[in-house]
Amino acid sequence: MKILVPVKRVIDYNVKVRVKPDESGVDLSNTKMALNPFCEIAVEEAIRLKEKGIATEVVIVSIGDKSCQEQIRSALALGADRGIHVQTDSSLDSLPVAKLLRCIVEKESPQLVILGKQSIDSDNNQTGQMLAALLDFPQGTFASELSVENDIVKVTREVDGGLQTVALNLPAIVTTDLRLNEPRYASLPNIMKAKRKPLDVIEAASLNVSLSSNVKVLSVSAPAGRKAGIKVADAVELINKLKNEAKVIS
Amino acid sequence: MTVLVYAEHDNVVLKSDTAKVVHAASQMDSEVHVLVAGSGCADVANQAATINGVSKVLIADSEEYKHQLAENIASLMIEVGNGYEYLVACASTVGKNFMPRVAALLDVAQISDIIGVEPDNIFTRPIYAGNAIARVQSTDKTKVITVRSSAFDHPGDGDSAPCETIELKIQSEKSSFISEELTKSERPELGAADVIISGGRGMQNGENFALLEGIADKLGAAIGASRAAVDAGFVPNDMQIGQTGKIVAPQLYIAVGISGAIQHLAGMKDSKVIVAVNKDEEAPIFQVADYGLVGDLFDVLPELEALL
Numbered sequence: 420m421k422i423l424v425p426v427k428r429v430i431d432y433n434v435k436v437r438v439k440p441d442e443s444g445v446d447l448s449n450t451k452m453a454l455n456p457f458c459e460i461a462v463e464e465a466i467r468l469k470e471k472g473i474a475t476e477v478v479i480v481s482i483g484d485k486s487c488q489e490q491i492r493s494a495l496a497l498g499a500d501r502g503i504h505v506q507t508d509s510s511l512d513s514l515p516v517a518k519l520l521r522c523i524v525e526k527e528s529p530q531l532v533i534l535g536k537q538s539i540d541s542d543n544n545q546t547g548q549m550l551a552a553l554l555d556f557p558q559g560t561f562a563s564e565l566s567v568e569n570d571i572v573k574v575t576r577e578v579d580g581g582l583q584t585v586a587l588n589l590p591a592i593v594t595t596d597l598r599l600n601e602p603r604y605a606s607l608p609n610i611m612k613a614k615r616k617p618l619d620v621i622e623a624a625s626l627n628v629s630l631s632s633n634v635k636v637l638s639v640s641a642p643a644g645r646k647a648g649i650k651v652a653d654a655v656e657l658i659n660k661l662k663n664e665a666k667v668i669s
Numbered sequence: 670m671t672v673l674v675y676a677e678h679d680n681v682v683l684k685s686d687t688a689k690v691v692h693a694a695s696q697m698d699s700e701v702h703v704l705v706a707g708s709g710c711a712d713v714a715n716q717a718a719t720i721n722g723v724s725k726v727l728i729a730d731s732e733e734y735k736h737q738l739a740e741n742i743a744s745l746m747i748e749v750g751n752g753y754e755y756l757v758a759c760a761s762t763v764g765k766n767f768m769p770r771v772a773a774l775l776d777v778a779q780i781s782d783i784i785g786v787e788p789d790n791i792f793t794r795p796i797y798a799g800n801a802i803a804r805v806q807s808t809d810k811t812k813v814i815t816v817r818s819s820a821f822d823h824p825g826d827g828d829s830a831p832c833e834t835i836e837l838k839i840q841s842e843k844s845s846f847i848s849e850e851l852t853k854s855e856r857p858e859l860g861a862a863d864v865i866i867s868g869g870r871g872m873q874n875g876e877n878f879a880l881l882e883g884i885a886d887k888l889g890a891a892i893g894a895s896r897a898a899v900d901a902g903f904v905p906n907d908m909q910i911g912q913t914g915k916i917v918a919p920q921l922y923i924a925v926g927i928s929g930a931i932q933h934l935a936g937m938k939d940s941k942v943i944v945a946v947n948k949d950e951e952a953p954i955f956q957v958a959d960y961g962l963v964g965d966l967f968d969v970l971p972e973l974e975a976l977l
Contacts, residue, residue, distance in 0.1 A: 435800075436797040514773060542782065542912070550773075552771075552774050557844035558739055558770070561762060577906050578763070579858075579860075579907065580851045580858070583846070584847040584848045586844065588844070597913055634807045640801065641800075641801060647955060651962050653972075654972035657960055658976045667942045668977075
């Protein structure tokens, strides 16, 4: 079974985000970039399925300018077999990304596509579900556990209020939640080895997909700040303030 | 030119989030319809009919919709939603699951997690874990939108709107429900609670969360947790508040043993009053807290419980 793992290059989750003074976007110049944390979990899960003998090949795909090859190499260093870079300099909305990924799925015919549930930059949580719809595949989103048996993948999903388990006919789409696994670190020999793994480049324009979106970003601003309040000395003063000043308890 | 809101429920009770989503929807257009899809969900439809601002309820009551599987619900939403200008759902795990399928099948963008509605199809939404707010404008024919319910007030109840039955059964052959395991609790849900008390890594283990329970009982509060507490295995993930968990905005939020990582603040910083209890006086949580108490939570919690 072949597994395709689409991944995204994003700002490192430890970096404090700065909004540009002209409100045109977020300042990413000289910022540390990384593999989106949920994508890392997706890569890890695919590699584990390969180690268990369920998957035969793990293919990584990323869409963006040349710099995203760095994140493809990171995924290869974790144990994926080969990479595909869909080259475009435009920043794309979820739907065009899903359309490009559909082309890659049609080319590669994976049985399972594992994606992160959301990227920590645009926080959309859309691409996996959109890809599933475009391919008419079933989907198991926000997975905390998955198992493959014959032509079926069972996915336990993190839902509000608990867990839900569904069975999906393969080929299927799975998106990862935090507790699915804990990603490994790449070892130095594997980082070296990853440099020699195959990485194909495909021009996004060659895939005949509309890359435009009818949703325009007008401005990006900093959120209204919240000021630090006061320190109280003890529990008695705290209760007193909550009752008489904030009036949130009686 | 009307809005269709997807109702969130457990086949018996309508979630209060739906009313807040109706409030957001009524700022898009004055005519708001609600779709209730489920199995044996007639009571839910009656509850939805009394939300202020709802002019019609559509009910699709059939076994196929019982577990809210995305494949079935997305197809239903597209059939029923034909002719509506806005298709709207709560940005909960249900809405997040099926709405992008709806958008993709209609070949339009989805606007996720909106916190504000302005004229001319302009919406505001948080990005980068709430560290930036994007103002976006849609010119799509159909606008597919999920709403962060905590950003909108409950519109109250009004006269009962008429209900109309939808006779449409859609069953995908490709996915099926196996089981569910729902956390049972006497306490209010995190999304609906006026008071929330949350524990973080400072709680040290799952058993110590019992220290929060006594206070929660006295305040009628829900209990939450930081991602650190969930990652450490203290409590289940459905208690997680933050960028990757639930987003809440109660009247009172009490953070206990939580340092205040960006990803946690993203889930609670819109609370009306924030209280932080932490033994590290440099903890970033104090920068957003209205009332900070520097101290050992194992001393402070029993004192608080005794005083309430």
